[in-house]
Amino acid sequence: MKQLVLSEWLLTQLSQGAFPARMPNHRRVYETIRRAITEQVLPSGNRLPSTRSLAQDLNVSRNTILAAFDQLLDEGYVAAKTGSGTYVVYKQPEEFTKNPQTTTPLKIENNIELSSRGVAASSAPTNHEVQPFTPGEDDYSRFPIALWRRLLNRQWRALNPALLDSSHDGGYLPLRQAIADYLRVSRAVNLTVDQVLITSGTQQSIDLCARLLTDHNDCAWVENPCYWAARRVLEVNGLQLHAVAVDNEGMAPSTSDFRVTPRLIYTTPSHQYPKGMVMSYGRRRLLLDYAQSSNAWIIEDDYDSEFRFEGRPISSLQGMDQHGRVLYLGTFSKVMYPGIRLGYMVIPPQLVASFKNGLYELQRPGQVMIQAALADFIEEGHFASxxxxxxxxxxxxxxxxxxxxxxxxxxxxxxxxxxxxxxxxxxxxxxxxxxxxxxxxxxxxxxxxxxxxxxxxxxxxxxxxxxxxxxxxxxxxxxxxxxxxxxxxxxxxx
Ligand SMILES: Cc1ncc(COP(=O)(O)O)c(C=O)c1O
Missing domain, CATH: 3.90.1150.10 (Aspartate Aminotransferase, domain 1)
Incomplete structure (x- = not known):
């Protein structure tokens, strides 16, 4: 198919397509091209137009096209040939090419069956292949497995039946105590053990904050650039994201940002994700004062503070908060291993009862045996070493x-x-x-x-x-x- 003709065809499909209202543009472009490929409008071997010209023809940003192409690449519909462009490489499954009537199932628009939350949640790239420099991956081959097995076995031998139940009160108390002691000393977090809740990691912690503290269409400030998984979970909860620039002092709200009042502010003050700067004292004060005066909640994602190689440790934003506006989040994904799915939140005192109930009602947390082994791991000094x-x-x-x-x-x-x-x-x-x-x-x-x-x-x-x-x-x-x-x-x- 000639490239201009293809652009026109795509434009018609995009304007006629029955897409859910909140489906992002890149997803619409992806869906339309994918359909063109599976329905043989664009058979294998055809070259796609360049992202630049397609963006112009469809009147969308180039990033929209790049994101759509990325997903097609990840899913094997197209392949990029260095220096010569992107080609369709998808082969029809044999039974469909033999008998055209059976092509109907391929036409099912998966996302039309999904809610707008479902569309937002499922539009992530599905390629999880890990290669040497993949960000977010840690070297858990160094995890002391024999020791961990011993600590788990010890819990199973002692077999306290209460540890087989789900967890009703924010998690296993000795683990919450060990976390509280650790955070007080190493992160200057200001807390009592009652404020610590065990979750299945940061992703779940952010989800819980969004569900319990916001309504559909509320505004959330996020840093630009921002941790994509946090962004996704906020979007899935129906929040309108407002991007706030970062500079070398961290999140840098401008006068125009202050006009867009958020319900939540998601930030990474100790180590901006992904750019790495530390939020200055002045910005911390500004953000805390603003949250207090506008009734907003700050989510402080302290995701990798354990890995500071030089200089003094950076104190938490939560430790400076005098009005109970900060929800502090930490994770064991990086220090232990990602599949442990354990993290923690430090909740302002006035929210503790609601969060404990909310966590139990929405998530039915459990894995208390693992929480008990982790408490031993920390208390016996293995965590620190x-x-x-x-x-x-x-x-x-x-x-x-x-x-x-x-x-x-x-x-x-x-x-x-x-x-x-x-x-x-x-x-x-x-x-x-x-x-x-x-x-x-x-x-x-x-x-x-x-x-x-x-x-x-x-x-x-x-x-x-x-x-x-x-x-x-x-x-x-x-x-x-x-x-x-x-x-x-x-x-x-x-
Ligand atoms: C900014 C940020 N927050 C949190 C996490 C950890 O999330 P989880 O506890 O859900 O594994 C990561 C992992 O890469 C991250 O990059």
Missing amino acids: HIRRLRQMYGERRRLLQASLASVANVGARLSMVDSGLHLVVEFDEKVDDVRVAELAAELGLRVYPLSNYCVGEKQEKGLIIGYAYAATENITQYGNVLADIIQAALKEN
């Missing part, structure tokens, strides 16, 4: 990666020199197609994420998010050099 070991290992990986990427400065890229966390950011000029650079890296087995994918509002930043926690220390320099070459070559082309 495991963090020390990880900090040393990840610190070394970070140093090696920074050294091997230093050369990207020669082509105008800026490498973040963060002193904490598990990823680095290389920032590009805004003209650079960071999605393409990430694709080139993935073709060589180095999956990194484009910074533009984390951007929320108008302002699109370009760069790469590069995790260093997962790759083995001895491979970092070699892989880092490959990535540096890819970045240099791509930026020279621009």
